[in-house]
Amino acid sequence: MSEKKINTTFELNGARVEREVPVRMHLIDMLREDLGLTGSHLGCEHGVCGACQVMVDGKVVRGCLTLGVAVEGKSVETIEGLSDSGQLAVLQQAFLQHNAFQCGFCSSGMLISALDIVRHHPDANRDEIRDLISGNYCRCTGYQAIVDAIESVLKAQRVLPIAQGAAA
Amino acid sequence: MNARSELPSNPVDTRTQEKYIGTSVPRAGARKLLQGRGVYLDDVRLPRLAHVVFFRSPHAHARIKSLDLSRARQQPGVIGAFDGAAIAEYCTPWVGVLSHLKGLKSAVQHAVAIDRVCWQGEAVAAIVAETRRQAEDALDHVMAEFEPLPAVIDMRESLKGDVVIHPELGDNICFTRSMETEGFAEAWAKADVVVEKTYDFGRHTGVTNEPRALMADYNPAEHSLTVYHANQAPHMMQDIISRHLNIPESNVRVICKDVGGSFGIKVHVYADEMATAALSVMLRRPVKFLADRIESFLTDIHAREHTATVRLACTKAGDIIGFDLDDLTGIGPYSVYPRTSGIEGNQVVNLTGGPYKHKHYRARLNVVFTNKNVTCQYRAVGHPIAMALTEGIVDEAARAIGMDPAEFRRRNLIPDDAYPYTFVSGTKYEKLSHQQCMDKLLKLMDYDALRAEQAALRQKGVYRGIGLAAMIEVTNPSPAFYGVGGARISAQDGATIRMDPQGMLNVMVSVTEQGQGTEAVFAQIAAQTVGVSVDRVRVITGDTGVTPYGGGTWASRGAGIGGEAVLQSGKVLKSNILDIAAAILTLDKATLDVVNNQVVDKLTGEAKMPLAEVGRVAYFRPDTLPMNFQSELTVTRHYTPREYGFTFTNGIQASYVEVDPETGFVKLLKHWCVEDCGTVINPMLVDEQIRGGIVQGIGGALFEECLYSEDGQLLNGSMADYLVPMASEMPDIIVGHVETPTRGSELGAKGAGEAGTAGAPGAVMNAVNDALAPLGAGVTAQPFTPQRVLKALGKV
Numbered sequence A: 001m002s003e004k005k006i007n008t009t010f011e012l013n014g015a016r017v018e019r020e021v022p023v024r025m026h027l028i029d030m031l032r033e034d035l036g037l038t039g040s041h042l043g044c045e046h047g048v049c050g051a052c053q054v055m056v057d058g059k060v061v062r063g064c065l066t067l068g069v070a071v072e073g074k075s076v077e078t079i080e081g082l083s084d085s086g087q088l089a090v091l092q093q094a095f096l097q098h099n100a101f102q103c104g105f106c107s108s109g110m111l112i113s114a115l116d117i118v119r120h121h122p123d124a125n126r127d128e129i130r131d132l133i134s135g136n137y138c139r140c141t142g143y144q145a146i147v148d149a150i151e152s153v154l155k156a157q158r159v160l161p162i163a164q165g166a167a168a
Numbered sequence B: 001m002n003a004r005s006e007l008p009s010n011p012v013d014t015r016t017q018e019k020y021i022g023t024s025v026p027r028a029g030a031r032k033l034l035q036g037r038g039v040y041l042d043d044v045r046l047p048r049l050a051h052v053v054f055f056r057s058p059h060a061h062a063r064i065k066s067l068d069l070s071r072a073r074q075q076p077g078v079i080g081a082f083d084g085a086a087i088a089e090y091c092t093p094w095v096g097v098l099s100h101l102k103g104l105k106s107a108v109q110h111a112v113a114i115d116r117v118c119w120q121g122e123a124v125a126a127i128v129a130e131t132r133r134q135a136e137d138a139l140d141h142v143m144a145e146f147e148p149l150p151a152v153i154d155m156r157e158s159l160k161g162d163v164v165i166h167p168e169l170g171d172n173i174c175f176t177r178s179m180e181t182e183g184f185a186e187a188w189a190k191a192d193v194v195v196e197k198t199y200d201f202g203r204h205t206g207v208t209n210e211p212r213a214l215m216a217d218y219n220p221a222e223h224s225l226t227v228y229h230a231n232q233a234p235h236m237m238q239d240i241i242s243r244h245l246n247i248p249e250s251n252v253r254v255i256c257k258d259v260g261g262s263f264g265i266k267v268h269v270y271a272d273e274m275a276t277a278a279l280s281v282m283l284r285r286p287v288k289f290l291a292d293r294i295e296s297f298l299t300d301i302h303a304r305e306h307t308a309t310v311r312l313a314c315t316k317a318g319d320i321i322g323f324d325l326d327d328l329t330g331i332g333p334y335s336v337y338p339r340t341s342g343i344e345g346n347q348v349v350n351l352t353g354g355p356y357k358h359k360h361y362r363a364r365l366n367v368v369f370t371n372k373n374v375t376c377q378y379r380a381v382g383h384p385i386a387m388a389l390t391e392g393i394v395d396e397a398a399r400a401i402g403m404d405p406a407e408f409r410r411r412n413l414i415p416d417d418a419y420p421y422t423f424v425s426g427t428k429y430e431k432l433s434h435q436q437c438m439d440k441l442l443k444l445m446d447y448d449a450l451r452a453e454q455a456a457l458r459q460k461g462v463y464r465g466i467g468l469a470a471m472i473e474v475t476n477p478s479p480a481f482y483g484v485g486g487a488r489i490s491a492q493d494g495a496t497i498r499m500d501p502q503g504m505l506n507v508m509v510s511v512t513e514q515g516q517g518t519e520a521v522f523a524q525i526a527a528q529t530v531g532v533s534v535d536r537v538r539v540i541t542g543d544t545g546v547t548p549y550g551g552g553t554w555a556s557r558g559a560g561i562g563g564e565a566v567l568q569s570g571k572v573l574k575s576n577i578l579d580i581a582a583a584i585l586t587l588d589k590a591t592l593d594v595v596n597n598q599v600v601d602k603l604t605g606e607a608k609m610p611l612a613e614v615g616r617v618a619y620f621r622p623d624t625l626p627m628n629f630q631s632e633l634t635v636t637r638h639y640t641p642r643e644y645g646f647t648f649t650n651g652i653q654a655s656y657v658e659v660d661p662e663t664g665f666v667k668l669l670k671h672w673c674v675e676d677c678g679t680v681i682n683p684m685l686v687d688e689q690i691r692g693g694i695v696q697g698i699g700g701a702l703f704e705e706c707l708y709s710e711d712g713q714l715l716n717g718s719m720a721d722y723l724v725p726m727a728s729e730m731p732d733i734i735v736g737h738v739e740t741p742t743r744g745s746e747l748g749a750k751g752a753g754e755a756g757t758a759g760a761p762g763a764v765m766n767a768v769n770d771a772l773a774p775l776g777a778g779v780t781a782q783p784f785t786p787q788r789v790l791k792a793l794g795k796v
Helices: A027-034 A079-084 A089-098 A107-120 A126-132 A144-159 B028-035 B084-088 B132-139 B155-160 B184-189 B234-245 B271-283 B293-299 B343-351 B383-401 B405-412 B434-445 B447-459 B518-530 B558-585 B611-620 B683-703 B755-775 B786-792
Strands: A005-012 A015-022 A053-056 A059-062 A075-077 B050-056 B062-068 B078-083 B123-129 B143-148 B173-180 B193-201 B213-219 B224-229 B252-255 B287-290 B306-314 B320-330 B360-368 B463-475 B493-499 B505-509 B537-541 B592-595 B598-601 B607-610 B634-639 B647-659 B666-676 B733-737
Touching: A015 A027, A027 A053, A053 A107, A059 A107, A079 A107, A079 B028, A089 A107, A089 A144, A089 B028, A107 A126, A107 A144, A107 B028, A126 A144, A144 B683, B028 B518, B050 B132, B050 B271, B050 B293, B062 B123, B078 B084, B078 B132, B078 B271, B084 B123, B084 B271, B123 B132, B123 B271, B155 B320, B155 B360, B173 B343, B184 B320, B184 B360, B193 B383, B213 B271, B224 B234, B224 B271, B234 B252, B234 B271, B271 B287, B306 B343, B306 B383, B320 B343, B320 B383, B343 B360, B343 B383, B343 B463, B383 B405, B383 B463, B383 B683, B383 B755, B405 B434, B405 B463, B434 B447, B434 B463, B434 B647, B434 B666, B434 B733, B447 B463, B463 B755, B493 B518, B493 B558, B493 B611, B505 B518, B505 B558, B518 B537, B518 B558, B558 B592, B558 B598, B558 B607, B558 B611, B558 B634, B598 B611, B607 B611, B647 B755, B666 B683, B666 B755, B683 B733, B683 B755, B755 B786
Parallel strands: A005 A075, B050 B287, B224 B252, B320 B360, B505 B537, B666 B733
Antiparallel strands: A005 A015, A053 A059, A053 A075, B050 B123, B062 B143, B078 B123, B173 B360, B193 B306, B213 B224, B213 B287, B306 B320, B463 B647, B493 B505, B493 B634, B592 B598, B598 B607, B647 B666
């Protein structure tokens, strides 16, 4: 059986990418296997755990529920790109200071949810932060440090809006 | 592109400190995990890598009538398809027994089933292809016929033994144990009050976010096998792979890179992983196995399926006379190799009643085979059951005599001045601090005010409950845990520290890291012991080709055992550094010290020379040192706990919940834990271990259960159907510490990884039942789902 493929062109972490993508291939597999971006992880394969999250046109997307061909013409940002561009720097520092991660397998997705909170829910309180990260499963931390880290960034942002990236 | 100016410079950190032990130093070495730059097993790709998938049994118990792999072999990209007999030629089978669990028996288990399958999900055939997708596509072309056999799903049925799963064993009993203290019956007869309850515990599993995975790379030229493994105990796996694949021990190298959660799931021998290693040898190329999520639910070890009746006898005044336990647990069709599936039940017997000073105890345990997935050691092994049984029945007793549960505990906890203490089950405690922990907890939670709030709210129809759970926790096991029973699992660990020429430390430790922060605390210990800043320390773990030999990470042993090895190694290295400095400076060694990356005058603190200068001379200009002087800047030391079988920790937890009698939902309002894990090396990391552990315990208490149909089909094999705790359901958790260092080591650390999980289910159960008490209801079957709460209330 030869696999049907579709020519797909998209922007990946700021650079143009063109690939022949098997129609059944999920975005997460395309990123990890064909493009070598292994920072996003495959956890549950059901859209439940959030380990595979990436940004597509600035929106949080589950890599395991999105087909690779579906990003035609779109802009995809992964943990690697969001790290290199500095958009996650403030959150990453807060996660480090609060030890808001242990094994790190959920962290790529968790940070992308956190970035979405920083951008779109700047006034979220602790309970709201807990709700907003409930699509990301962490089995190690007990979540409290993650809530602390995100809350610390939101509080700092209220005092002094974070200039680069995070609040864009 | 990375601008040159953006690359980090390499300065010596000027914010150094002499005391790192006891300080919340962030895990600098883990920064990569926040940037997607970690290397988990599936991130590693090798040339000519092949992928294996397994055709798995759809039946709980069946004879394999026929298996035809010919069509599967013809599918695109397929390299080979193999049945159990083919793989058995390269991988010998095993039996999961330990000689010190007397009478424990199990059946022979193969990497891939031969003739018969004993649980749904057991591997029946292996398909290897160039890509994972091709291998999965080929699975559809495996033609297998099964003759279903009677399946034993319920553990009570198993105990009855009408159907025997392994006829060669004679019955379904894997292990049985009973004990009774002298004078038990006479003492029991004098009780004023006897309370009795039967508790059920749902079978659940670890659900590591990264599934189990192994990649084996056989090199036929040297008959060597490099095994990349998401695992906690690389040396154990090296030994097992060596013996079962008949490859010389040192030709097997096991490498554990970043591991995405383990919790005890990744410390056992899994049949499909052994098959993967064998396939690499068979095919003379690298082969990778990565469990998908349904395979994880079907084959990652399960744990904690117990039904136990516990009785407590006490006086009217509230003094506990004794406990009486009858525990039954169902472990699946095989005792898991090499740690066995008898340990969990054995721990329940050892630990039930553990925090208290009663003198009488009777216990009976039956560990039986069933046709469900295998169970084995998962975080806090046996403790969540033993502590919930103990603390549940303690609350019943307090209620029966009308005493406040905190007061009842205060009366019966082993006093802080009673150590060393031998518990009624024979277990020895070096030094615990129940009373201090309890005092601190009650203050932390403002117990009296909380009781007043609870009472006031009850008047308004709000049902809140407060639950306490004292606990003990096994840590730092000596060889008494596995070694004496014949399992080749090291109880000792080692640390090698090498000072590099620029004065940095390379620390290689046999304990492994799965996110707990073991590498971070080793860096702190090495930095403080040698006298360098923590940014000058690099830690390497998880590679049998590099680190000293050791047991790895399990049973809360990493910091206590591995940390002591680092400390002892660091002390010798520092002394060796001073020997060199003294030779260079022609000064008396006794006048020198190492502080903040410098050799200094011990008295004045005056800088004498940087460590980088010591390194330069030692490595590049040893000709300038005295003729008979040889510098030694690489030091290895080991540590084995010996004096006690286990280093026990203790603590106490409290849970505050609100139960909605209309919906049966339990809302967790707050949770507290005061824990004594000995020396706290990094408070932030310890608190996070405790919190994460508590949340996993809460998972078992409220949400998690592997549900099986009557014919042995797993009903909830996805993360959409099997519920784990989410952030929105979890409370803030307040953690406090009492520090009673163990005297068995210089470091004094006891271990903190499992205590949270040990105590949380009991605390939550007692809180739920405290809330339900005024309604005349109570729950005893974990998880306490809304349905079970409503059933207890007679509403469904």
